[in-house]
Amino acid sequence: MYPLMSNTHTPGAEISANILRWYDASARSLPWRVSPQDRAEGVKPNPYHVWLSEIMLQQTTIPHATRYFLDFVKRWPTIEDLASAPRDDIMNAWAGLGYYSRARNLYACAQEIAAQGGFPETSAGLIKLPGIGPYTSGAIAAIAFNEQVAAVDGNVERVTTRLLAMDAPLPDIKKDIKAIVENWVPEDRPGDFAQAMMDLGATVCTPRSPDCLICPLSEPCKARALVRQTDFPVKTPKKTKPMRHGAVLLAIAGDGMVAERRADKGLLAGTLGLPTTAWNDVPSEPAVASDDRYIGRVEHVFTHFRLYLDVYTSEAAEALNLIVEGEEELIPMSELSSAGLPSVFRKALNLYQSPRGT
DNA sequence: AAAGCGGGGTC
DNA sequence: GACCCAGCTTT
Numbered sequence: 001m002y003p004l005m006s007n008t009h010t011p012g013a014e015i016s017a018n019i020l021r022w023y024d025a026s027a028r029s030l031p032w033r034v035s036p037q038d039r040a041e042g043v044k045p046n047p048y049h050v051w052l053s054e055i056m057l058q059q060t061t062i063p064h065a066t067r068y069f070l071d072f073v074k075r076w077p078t079i080e081d082l083a084s085a086p087r088d089d090i091m092n093a094w095a096g097l098g099y100y101s102r103a104r105n106l107y108a109c110a111q112e113i114a115a116q117g118g119f120p121e122t123s124a125g126l127i128k129l130p131g132i133g134p135y136t137s138g139a140i141a142a143i144a145f146n147e148q149v150a151a152v153d154g155n156v157e158r159v160t161t162r163l164l165a166m167d168a169p170l171p172d173i174k175k176d177i178k179a180i181v182e183n184w185v186p187e188d189r190p191g192d193f194a195q196a197m198m199d200l201g202a203t204v205c206t207p208r209s210p211d212c213l214i215c216p217l218s219e220p221c222k223a224r225a226l227v228r229q230t231d232f233p234v235k236t237p238k239k240t241k242p243m244r245h246g247a248v249l250l251a252i253a254g255d256g257m258v259a260e261r262r263a264d265k266g267l268l269a270g271t272l273g274l275p276t277t278a279w280n281d282v283p284s285e286p287a288v289a290s291d292d293r294y295i296g297r298v299e300h301v302f303t304h305f306r307l308y309l310d311v312y313t314s315e316a317a318e319a320l321n322l323i324v325e326g327e328e329e330l331i332p333m334s335e336l337s338s339a340g341l342p343s344v345f346r347k348a349l350n351l352y353q354s355p356r357g358t
Numbered sequence: 359a360a361a362g363c364g365g366g367g368t369c
Numbered sequence: 370g371a372c373c374c375a376g377c378t379t380t
Contacts, residue, residue, distance in 0.1 A: 053375080057374085057375040058375065058376045059365090059373090059376055063367080064366060064367085097365075099364055099377085101362095101377075101378070102376090105377080130377095131377070131378090134376085135376060136377085153374090154373075171359095172359095198375055202375085208373090266363090301364085301366095302363075302364060303363050304361075343365060343366090344364090344365095361378100361379085361380075362379075366373105367372105
């Protein structure tokens with residue numbers, strides 16, 4: 001009846017059986033996860049928790065995202081709570097987590113789901129929602145709704161390209177990997193299988209030093225047979241990051257500091273920002289003489305450039321060619337640490353509050 | 359297909 | 370320094 005399952009001795013069936021056996025004994029315990037034992041007893045994952053964790057974990061490590069996840073579910077226990085909160089509250093709570101379009105899409109997605117009365121329960125329905133792409137739709141559908149679908153993230157790419165010694169570079173073979181892994185997804189435990197593949201990649205089949213001696217897939221692994229484990233996956237080379245330079249103003253007025261909500265598009269879109277100049281490709285001359293109006297310089301690495309930012313106090317305002325983005329707010333100094341500044345501005349603030357050499 | 363988009367950890 | 374991380378969206 002199921003062509004792919006007609007032969008239980010296919011490599012795929014063996015792979016899923018071995019990895020699920022390993023997962024039952026070695027699954028990581030995570031706040032948003034239902035353990036394989038609990039799942040076997042009928043415990044269902046909370047789709048809201050699965051979705052929220054998946055969005056937070058896009059290109060983000062578990063230690064970094066976990067605190068945010070716990071804060072969010074405590075503050076907004078249901079997706080309806082999240083959907084009815086002010087958008088800036090979500091933006092501020094996301095500050096420091098990065099990739100802020102995720103926060104904007106999180107809010108938009110929550111509102112769509114609340115309006116629909118609940119989550120779509122298929123990957124085809126999920127992928128239409130903002131912030132949910134090929135990986136996340138598969139992950140939520142498999143983990144929360146047991147759809148027989150593959151969730152191919154960086155871990156799964158690594159495990160699969162090693163297992164099959166796939167020489168073609170990523171991201172060209174993303175779709176090939178998805179099609180291959182989809183054939184391994186077991187009928188009865190798609191959610192556990194998805195999490196098992198990710199756990200294996202994160203804890204055993206690691207990027208630099210895979211622990212093949214404890215790997216449940218070491219026997220069929222072609223990369224191991226070739227002793228070329230770390231040659232996979234092959235990736236197209238990345239461009240080197242250019243440098244940019246600019247200045248930021250710490251405008252202290254009375255008991256507060258001037259900040260502004262940044263524009264809805266582009267870098268750090270929708271976050272709370274400090275007044276800043278344009279960020280240029282060439283170093284600019286100091287706006288004021290080296291005196292007490294100049295605090296120092298901070299460095300921050302973004303996805304596609306490295307920024308050097310000179311930090312000045314209020315008195316330098318007229319000397320700087322500041323960009324006016326939105327409506328200014330005066331944030332009380334006592335609330336600044338929890339106001340939702342992204343990391344680059346937090347670094348500038350920290351330099352002022354605890355000066356150090358540059 | 360390529361570029362834009364954060365931030366922190368590791369070796 | 371380079372690489373990695375439960376990638377998505379826009380061009």
